[in-house]
Amino acid sequence: MPKQVDHEARRRELVEASWDVIAREGIEGTTLRKVAAAADCTTGRIAHYFSGRDELIRLALRAANSAAGKRMVEIAKTESNAHERLRRVVYEGLPLDAARLREWKVWIVFWAAAASNDDLARENVRRYKEWQRLLSKLISDVSGPDDADVHALTLVSLVDGLGIRTALVPSKSNRSLARATVDNWIAGL
Amino acid sequence: MPKQVDHEARRRELVEASWDVIAREGIEGTTLRKVAAAADCTTGRIAHYFSGRDELIRLALRAANSAAGKRMVEIAKTESNAHERLRRVVYEGLPLDAARLREWKVWIVFWAAAASNDDLARENVRRYKEWQRLLSKLISDVSGPDDADVHALTLVSLVDGLGIRTALVPSKSNRSLARATVDNWIAGL
Numbered sequence: 559m560p561k562q563v564d565h566e567a568r569r570r571e572l573v574e575a576s577w578d579v580i581a582r583e584g585i586e587g588t589t590l591r592k593v594a595a596a597a598d599c600t601t602g603r604i605a606h607y608f609s610g611r612d613e614l615i616r617l618a619l620r621a622a623n624s625a626a627g628k629r630m631v632e633i634a635k636t637e638s639n640a641h642e643r644l645r646r647v648v649y650e651g652l653p654l655d656a657a658r659l660r661e662w663k664v665w666i667v668f669w670a671a672a673a674s675n676d677d678l679a680r681e682n683v684r685r686y687k688e689w690q691r692l693l694s695k696l697i698s699d700v701s702g703p704d705d706a707d708v709h710a711l712t713l714v715s716l717v718d719g720l721g722i723r724t725a726l727v728p729s730k731s732n733r734s735l736a737r738a739t740v741d742n743w744i745a746g747l
Numbered sequence: 748m749p750k751q752v753d754h755e756a757r758r759r760e761l762v763e764a765s766w767d768v769i770a771r772e773g774i775e776g777t778t779l780r781k782v783a784a785a786a787d788c789t790t791g792r793i794a795h796y797f798s799g800r801d802e803l804i805r806l807a808l809r810a811a812n813s814a815a816g817k818r819m820v821e822i823a824k825t826e827s828n829a830h831e832r833l834r835r836v837v838y839e840g841l842p843l844d845a846a847r848l849r850e851w852k853v854w855i856v857f858w859a860a861a862a863s864n865d866d867l868a869r870e871n872v873r874r875y876k877e878w879q880r881l882l883s884k885l886i887s888d889v890s891g892p893d894d895a896d897v898h899a900l901t902l903v904s905l906v907d908g909l910g911i912r913t914a915l916v917p918s919k920s921n922r923s924l925a926r927a928t929v930d931n932w933i934a935g936l
Contacts, residue, residue: 584863586775663862670859672915673852674773679915686912712928715908722907723875726861726868739901746935 569607569617572597576618581663585671588615616678619668622661623685626651630692640699641744647696648740651689651717653725654733662725690714701747709747716743758796758806761786765807770852774860777804805867808857811850812874815840819881829888830933836885837929840878840906842914843922851914879903890936898936905932 575597579588590611594601608614630647637643653662672678694710701709720736764786768777779800783790797803819836826832842851861867883899890898909925 582863584774584859587863666862667859669911669915670773670856673855674771674776682915708928708931711924712905712932715905715912715928716901717904717908718911719904719907722858723904726858726871735900739897739904742897743901 565607568603570621572599572604572607572614573618573621576614577622577660577664580615580618580667581660585615585667590614615671616681619664619671619678620681622664622668626658626661627688634692634696640696644693644696644700645741645744647692648713648717648744649737652721652733652736652740653728654736659725659728662721666722666725686714697747700744713743716740754796757792759810761788761793761796761803762807762810765803766811766849766853769804769807769856770849774804774856779803804860805870808853808860808867809870811853811857815847815850816877823881823885829885833882833885833889834930834933836881837902837906837933838926841910841922841925841929842917843925848914848917851910855911855914875903886936889933902932905929 572593576588576593578596579592583592588611590601590604593614594604597604604614608617630650633646633650634643637646650658653659668678669682672682690707690710693713694706697709697713698706716739720739724732724736761782765777765782767785768781772781777800779790779793782803783793786793793803797806819839822835822839823832826835839847842848857867858871861871879896879899882902883895886898886902887895905928909928913921913925
């Protein structure tokens, strides 16, 4: 592997290991030592890639967001039916499988950190602008441009509430309820 | 003051002080020393009322929930117009002033803790059952019993999403958007 690629791949591994630790232990329980153990490396190696715990956590949160965003954009590109496109993109933003559940736990931890950190709160605003813009476009394809922005804000908020509930208790019935609530909302557009 | 009342009043003061610290510093930054400073007492006095930091945090979260619940039940009792009753109860659950903003920050921190703690996750389920039951009743008064439970789940989720957004960036425009989104949703019932 070329050196640059190797560097990126290693960073990526460490970020993924930190997702596991954050999702399992919360921000409070996330230490460089535990991330190193999860990535099967030394804390010295982590120090080679990140300036410290805070940077690792911040990049982990950013990477979780960007991974979800990429999957959504991919679905939006490939699904031709407008209703189905909106539905599938929203499902992708819910904790309906193990990978998305891990992402959701990272996000919830991120919110808690952002509640007492203006930098992280600003990062959250950027993330929501993109997410709302995408949903507004997809809603507009379903029901026209009128009120698409208002609908997008409603849908974003609805997904957040359903996501929290499902992430905290990821039971089959909560997953079904989350899907049904989204379907019901989209049907009312 | 009788001794028992004094005891409860002191506990209450300590719980309120811990809300300030949790909202400002997050769970990670909440130490008994900081809560003692906020309550203008010694850490020894805190130890007299709570077995330790974890118990104080847990009771603080429970008390925030119960304070909001009491206000909502009070509104539900006194407002005679069904639409207005629903609207005012939902507003009471949003971070639209400094006191409710503090509560919201405590809740967001609570979710993050519950994401890696089954006991707290179960506590969250209990809290949501009560909140959904109240909204289901109020929605039923507005639009009849059909689908009142489904609507209540949708509204609870919507409030959570709007609450997070507004709590992280408590600007005037976010507060207005939250109100308008709720009004718009209720109008569609």
